Amino acid sequence: MGTGPLRLRLHLDHPGAGVDLPRLCAELQQVIGRGLDLEVVPSERSAFCPADPAARRALAQAIAATKVTHPATDRPSGQGTRRRPFEGEIQFEARRLGGDASAAGILYDGFWLQQVLAAALPSTQMRRDWLHLLLTNRLIGTFDDSDRRWHARMVLCGQPSIVSTTGMVLAPALPRDFYTQRHLHEQSGSGVLGEHLRAQMGEAVVQHDDPRQTQVAVSLTLQALLYWTTLEAFCTTAGCRLVDAHTQAALVALHEDEPALCPRHGHWAGAL
Amino acid sequence: MGLFAKVGEKEISRAIVDEFAREFNDYAESDVIIxxxxxxxxIAAGDLAAAGAKVMVIETNNYLGGGYWVGGFMMNTITVRAPAHKVLDELGVPYKEVSSGLFTTTGPHACSKTIARACDNGVKFQNVTRFEDVVLRSGIDGQPRVAGVVMNWxxxxxxxxxxxCMDPIAVESRLVIDATGHDACVMAKLRDNGLVDLPGHESMWVERSEDLIVEHTGVAYPGVIVSGMAVATVYGLPRMGPTxxxxLLSxxxxxxxxxxELRATAGWKPRIGAKARA
Incomplete structure (x- = not known):
């Protein structure tokens, strides 16, 4: 680490209406205090939204190449090993970078996307005392070799870190009853979508554009900071907001009332 | 004295053949083939014809409308989510809001009004006609460009x-719109010819796929625009539910x-006062 405060730069990529940005920033400053130099990077200055049309197109093409189009068969791979993206996919990503499109639902290879974004950052900021974090509604996943499946993620730590608001909704497991009901509806051909079943669960789970996403985003940003400064991924102390919540029930329980850090990580935050 | 005018079988047959041939001859070259x-x-046909484009729609079935007549589970109530209800307003289709942002109407009403609007705006329909292949030309950049379709009964x-052994025929157009649903027949033919690689649609992450379909609608290959469910197939997007x-928005x-695209094409001019074909 350098001698000055950690520079955290937040980049916004259509995080959605659930995230109250001023509240998120205030909460981070409150938890970490003077050890954090926090800035929300305006899109016109963000390395992830190049103003130059050629640079934007190049980034859009690289991002489009990280799509996981067949989760059942696609495997993580490096650039150039997948099909070349269609022009329409590149244009969609370019519109997203320019703010003219915002749809979520595509699964991106998280580690590959992270590499693409890292390549867009200025080399002078690829240092331990700089952390860039993309707050996005893109759905990111990582491939788990142990079960040979893609898993959606809420956060991907590293440079840059990625926090996904769609991941907050889709990554943690839902109550068993949801999967039973969804299976029954699929088998019966009733036309009832999982999306509607999820909506019926109300506040028991984090929904799209849920105001609780602000507090969840604070926790996930703290996780990214913890990893960046200590290489420690998560906390295992019950009740600490740095616990890795695998289920919606755990995620909701962590963030009802006043989410807090355990004493050890409270000390870590204060010492930054 | 009968109720109807005295017309012989031969006059009826000649009327069918002459009118069909005249019209078909005219539309052997269109601005857009859908x-x-x-x-x-x-919807695309109606909008394009209203803007002065010469549009022919090819449909493999005798009936028009595809799955528009019924919603999920063969029930003919169809649903749209805001803001797509504004399209129903435009069509003059009544609907009701069953919950915040969710609207229902009947398939027959919505479908028939959409067909009628396209007809009123001057769209030529070629039903019972099957898409067989694309017509490929060399574009101005030297790359292949779709410039029409090959079709047969x-x-x-x-x-x-x-x-x-019944050979098809070809008709030409400045643009082709692939609105063939999950089959994405036009793009699939380009795939068969080794010109594109289609990922196919996915079913894993089904939420919010409507936004993705609309936001990906556009040019997918020189001379080809994809629309509707074909978009999901072409770009590997999640399948949609029965909404x-x-x-409509795609x-x-x-x-x-x-x-x-047409406005950027040299020599294209909209037909003034385009309206229903007599």
């Missing part, structure tokens, strides 16, 4: 190959994209 007369194709495909909002977006 393959598929489902909701997105019909649908029943021909049902005949055993051993007893029939029609994205089909059709409108396809029309806008086609008009943008």
């Amino acid at each position: 393959v598929g007369a489902g909701p997105s194709g019909l 649908s029943p021909v495909a049902a005949l055993p190959h051993e007893i029939t 029609f909002g994205a089909m 059709g409108k977006r396809a029309a806008a994209a086609a008009l943008e």
Whole structure:
């Protein structure tokens, strides 16, 4: 680490209406205090939204190449090993970078996307005392070799870190009853979508554009900071907001009332 | 004295043949050929014709509308989510809001009004006609460009190959819109010819796929615009449920994209006062 405060730069990529940005920033400053130099990077200055049309197109093409189009068969791979993206996919990503499109639902290879974004950052900021974090509604996943499946993620730590608001909704497991009901509806051909079943669960789970996403985003940003400064991924102390919540029930329980850090990580935050 | 005018069989036959031939001759060269007369194709056709484009729609079935007549589980209530209800306003289709942002109407009413609007705006329908292949030309950049379609009567495909050899015919256009649903027939033919690699649609992450369909609608290959469910196939997007909002808005977006292409095409002029063909 350098001698000055950690520079955290937040980049916004259509995080959605659930995230109250001023509240998120205030909460981070409150938890970490003077050890954090926090800035929300305006899109016109963000390395992830190049103003130059050629640079934007190049980034859009690289991002489009990280799509996981067949989760059942696609495997993580490096650039150039997948099909070349269609022009329409590149244009969609370019519109997203320019703010003219915002749809979520595509699964991106998280580690590959992270590499693409890292390549867009200025080399002078690829240092331990700089952390860039993309707050996005893109759905990111990582491939788990142990079960040979893609898993959606809420956060991907590293440079840059990625926090996904769609991941907050889709990554943690839902109550068993949801999967039973969804299976029954699929088998019966009733036309009832999982999306509607999820909506019926109300506040028991984090929904799209849920105001609780602000507090969840604070926790996930703290996780990214913890990893960046200590290489420690998560906390295992019950009740600490740095616990890795695998289920919606755990995620909701962590963030009802006043989410807090355990004493050890409270000390870590204060010492930054 | 009968109720109807005294007309012989030969006059009726000549009327059918002459009118069909005259019209077909006219539309052997169109501005836009839309393959598929489902909701997105019909909306795109109506919008394009209203803007002065010469539009022919090819539909493999005898009936137009595709799956637009019924919603999920063969029930003919269809649903759209805001803001797609504004398209129903435009069509003059009554609906009701069953919950915040969710609207229902009947398939027959919505489908018939959409067909009628396309007809009123001057769209030529070529039903019972099956898309067979694309016409490829060299574009101004030297790259292949789709410039029309090869088609044949649908029943021909049902005949055993051993007893029939009925060649198709080709018609030309400045643009082709692939509105053939999950089959994405036009793009699939380009794939078969080794020109594109289709990822196919996915079913894993089904939420919010309507937005993705609309936002990906546009040019997918030189001379080809994809619309509606074909978009999911072409770009490997999640499948959608039985809701029609994205089909309607995708059709409108396809029309806008086609008009943008046409306006950038040298020599294209909209037909003034385009209206229903007599």
